Amino acid sequence: LIILLSLSLCMTKRIKILLLLLFVTVNGLFAVNPPVDSLYVNMPEIIMKNIEYDVDIMLFNGGKPVDYDGDVSVIINGNDLVLPFERGLATYTYVFRENRTFTVNCQSAVYEQSTKPIPLWFSIIPPLLAILFALIFKEVFSALFIGILSGTFVIYFYKGVGVFTAIFQGIFAIIDEYVLYALFERGHLAIIIFSMLIGATVSVITRNGGMQGIVNYIMRFARTAKSGQMATWLMGLSIFFDDYANTLVVGNTMRPITDKLRISRAKLAYIVDSTAAPIASIAFVTTWIGAELSYISDGISTLGLETNPYQVFFHSLQYAFYPFLTLFFVFMLIKSGRDYGPMFKFEKEARLSGIVKTEESGITESELVGPEPDCKHKPRAFNALIPIAVIIFGTIAGLLYTGWDSTIWQNQDLGFASKLSHTIGQADSYKALMWSSLGGMLVAVILSLVQKILNLKQSADSMIRGFKTMLTAIIILTLAWALALLTEHLHTAGFISNILCEAAVHPGFLPAITFIVSALVAFSTGTSWGTMAIMYPLILPATWLVCMEYGMDNTQAMSIFNNVVSTVIAGSVLGDHCSPISDTTILSSLASSCNHIQHVRTQMPYALTVGAVAVVFGTIPAGFGIPAFISFPITIVLLFLIIRIFGKETHEQIVSK
Numbered sequence: 001l002i003i004l005l006s007l008s009l010c011m012t013k014r015i016k017i018l019l020l021l022l023f024v025t026v027n028g029l030f031a032v033n034p035p036v037d038s039l040y041v042n043m044p045e046i047i048m049k050n051i052e053y054d055v056d057i058m059l060f061n062g063g064k065p066v067d068y069d070g071d072v073s074v075i076i077n078g079n080d081l082v083l084p085f086e087r088g089l090a091t092y093t094y095v096f097r098e099n100r101t102f103t104v105n106c107q108s109a110v111y112e113q114s115t116k117p118i119p120l121w122f123s124i125i126p127p128l129l130a131i132l133f134a135l136i137f138k139e140v141f142s143a144l145f146i147g148i149l150s151g152t153f154v155i156y157f158y159k160g161v162g163v164f165t166a167i168f169q170g171i172f173a174i175i176d177e178y179v180l181y182a183l184f185e186r187g188h189l190a191i192i193i194f195s196m197l198i199g200a201t202v203s204v205i206t207r208n209g210g211m212q213g214i215v216n217y218i219m220r221f222a223r224t225a226k227s228g229q230m231a232t233w234l235m236g237l238s239i240f241f242d243d244y245a246n247t248l249v250v251g252n253t254m255r256p257i258t259d260k261l262r263i264s265r266a267k268l269a270y271i272v273d274s275t276a277a278p279i280a281s282i283a284f285v286t287t288w289i290g291a292e293l294s295y296i297s298d299g300i301s302t303l304g305l306e307t308n309p310y311q312v313f314f315h316s317l318q319y320a321f322y323p324f325l326t327l328f329f330v331f332m333l334i335k336s337g338r339d340y341g342p343m344f345k346f347e348k349e350a351r352l353s354g355i356v357k358t359e360e361s362g363i364t365e366s367e368l369v370g371p372e373p374d375c376k377h378k379p380r381a382f383n384a385l386i387p388i389a390v391i392i393f394g395t396i397a398g399l400l401y402t403g404w405d406s407t408i409w410q411n412q413d414l415g416f417a418s419k420l421s422h423t424i425g426q427a428d429s430y431k432a433l434m435w436s437s438l439g440g441m442l443v444a445v446i447l448s449l450v451q452k453i454l455n456l457k458q459s460a461d462s463m464i465r466g467f468k469t470m471l472t473a474i475i476i477l478t479l480a481w482a483l484a485l486l487t488e489h490l491h492t493a494g495f496i497s498n499i500l501c502e503a504a505v506h507p508g509f510l511p512a513i514t515f516i517v518s519a520l521v522a523f524s525t526g527t528s529w530g531t532m533a534i535m536y537p538l539i540l541p542a543t544w545l546v547c548m549e550y551g552m553d554n555t556q557a558m559s560i561f562n563n564v565v566s567t568v569i570a571g572s573v574l575g576d577h578c579s580p581i582s583d584t585t586i587l588s589s590l591a592s593s594c595n596h597i598q599h600v601r602t603q604m605p606y607a608l609t610v611g612a613v614a615v616v617f618g619t620i621p622a623g624f625g626i627p628a629f630i631s632f633p634i635t636i637v638l639l640f641l642i643i644r645i646f647g648k649e650t651h652e653q654i655v656s657k
Contacts, residue, residue: 251591
């Protein structure tokens with residue numbers, strides 16, 4: 001190099017350039033790539049056909065990783081490639097399209113592995129099997145288990161093991177992989193803790209007479225059949241935090257009053273059933289909110305969306321047409337004094353003859369499970385109101401505390417709504433829910449101990465009983481989380497979105513389709529929780545991908561996404577109301593001592609009326625951008641006209657106190 005530089009002093013500019021290029025070329029020829037004698041290739045655990053995967057390739061020499069930065073020549077499946085390595089590691093994106101041996105060559109090192117990709121169409125089988133088994137056997141636990149097992153079996157079968165081995169490994173994988181990893185998620189554990197604490201709080205405030213005190217206060221205003229029904233409706237709204245507690249408390253408490261006021265048991269069961277789930281599904285602090293936030297959180301984390309599950313839930317309420325319209329519809333029926341369909345027959349008979357039921361309920365009182373209030377002490381409403389207030393305002397305070405950003409609130413260019421939305425969006429909703437529910441439970445226990453309504457052992461027993469009431473929900477949630485993780489591994493959302501895109505389904509119709517499918521699943525399974533567990537992991541990722549394929553921007557796609565979030569819940573509640581095997585429908589019949597089939601027959605026409613109006617004049621227009629503040633008044637007016645046209649007046653039987 002020194003000689004060349006010395007000679008260059010007396011050379012022309014062109015000769016200098018040629019000599020420099022010659023030097024660089026010769027230097028490259030003599031440069032040697034790092035020695036490699038073995039390779040480590042990190043292959044995906046589950047390989048789906050026609051899906052892109054990242055394959056990590058690591059260089060080794062003498063049993064030690066090669067620390068090298070730069071380009072290295074490799075041969076992958078016979079193709080010569082130059083991959084950029086960083087610290088001896090490179091990532092290569094590959095699509096597995098057929099059964100073949102995946103090979104990587106680098107110098108003398110060779111890596112080979114036989115691959116058998118799973119057909120992408122199979123990704124829909126596990127959730128479909130879960131739905132099918134739920135329809136056939138009317139039971140959601142075994143349905144979710146079979147759905148997960150079908151997926152784990154095929155995963156191991158395509159890894160090359162035998163049928164029987166794949167079955168056993170699939171069964172073990174349900175527990176040691178999918179259920180375990182589902183419970184490792186911090187948000188999932190937070191939901192379980194929150195649900196248990198809410199269940200314990202409900203149990204304590206029921207046993208200390210707090211809820212009975214609320215009921216007694218409302219009952220003072222019930223003097224006529226109309227006011228008795230209105231008191232039942234208001235009571236249903238007041239016990240918003242749990243649909244089971246709502247059904248059992250309101251039905252059992254109001255039944256003696258409604259009997260005296262000549263209100264049929266069928267109408268009582270309808271009012272009880274049609275306020276319990278709708279109000280619990282849309283309220284901010286309920287036993288439902290934990291599961292709802294969990295499913296929403298899984299959906300947005302799968303898609304990588306930068307938003308908060310509580311924020312999504314809040315924005316989805318504007319599309320919750322069926323729950324809101326059901327509550328309005330019950331109110332309008334009571335206010336107008338009209339009924340139609342089978343309900344009119346029972347109401348007319350009750351008013352004229354005082355016969356409030358025609359048959360026994362078919363369910364014994366001993367089947368009712370719920371903590372009885374302490375009869376030695378006078379029921380006081382504040383024993384329930386204070387813990388509930390702690391939960392509500394504690395949640396709000398927790399959201400503000402965990403999401404507070406002083407720079408946002410000092411920004412004069414932002415309005416109050418924008419600041420609040422940003423704060424809630426940045427908040428840790430799981431912490432807020434756990435803090436508030438723990439505070440509510442402790443306050444309920446302290447109130448019971450201070451007034452000597454319950455001793456410490458009775459309080460502990462009530463809390464444990466409350467924990468037990470949430471066990472069913474927790475098992476469903478855990479299996480649902482496991483199924484959601486499985487569908488993520490199998491790329492089910494991608495398969496569904498591809499089908500919807502190829503079928504040219506406009507994203508605006510997705511909320512209506514979701515509403516109808518959710519209603520059918522809930523009707524067949526009898527559980528809105530099970531329906532949400534099956535539908536949310538499938539439909540949320542698919543909805544977003546379809547919107548993106550259709551060319552929507554984030555704002556438009558988020559509107560459809562929020563709409564779909566609400567329609568899963570709304571469809572689940574509608575299916576629950578129409579299903580004779582629904583747990584809340586059965587409890588409503590039980591608590592009201594109404595014949596179960598009679599309750600289903602009289603409630604179904606009302607539920608289907610509201611459902612049809614909600615989806616045709618609410619959900620579909622909202623999917624195409626019609627604002628909710630336009631759709632809601634239209635749907636309410638339509639329901640009012642239906643009552644006026646088809647409803648017949650029942651004779652009001654005035655009864656003194």
